[in-house]
Amino acid sequence: MNSSFIGKVDKARRYAEEKERVSITTFKANFHGNHGSYEVTFNAGDWDCQCHFFVGHQACSHTMALQRILDEVLAREATA
Numbered sequence: 001m002n003s004s005f006i007g008k009v010d011k012a013r014r015y016a017e018e019k020e021r022v023s024i025t026t027f028k029a030n031f032h033g034n035h036g037s038y039e040v041t042f043n044a045g046d047w048d049c050q051c052h053f054f055v056g057h058q059a060c061s062h063t064m065a066l067q068r069i070l071d072e073v074l075a076r077e078a079t080a
């Protein structure tokens with residue numbers, strides 16, 4: 001490993017401690033719930049889940065669990 005790459009690794013280690021630098025704007029996840037697996041998406045602050053509960057409530061245990069997991073790095077307008 002050359003010295004410039006070692007510098008990048010050190011910088012990445014410091015950045016990883018400063019989560020406010022990151023705003024996730026879109027992602028897709030597979031969520032393995034107790035009763036099945038669902039595809040959950042997040043796009044510009046909007047959540048979507050394939051489960052039946054989400055259709056009626058615009059939120060579900062899967063999206064809420066992911067909000068908790070990713071709270072520090074989701075785009076600011078989405079967590080406000």
Ligand SMILES: [Zn+2]
Binds near residue numbers: 049050051054062063
């Ligand atoms: Zn769901």
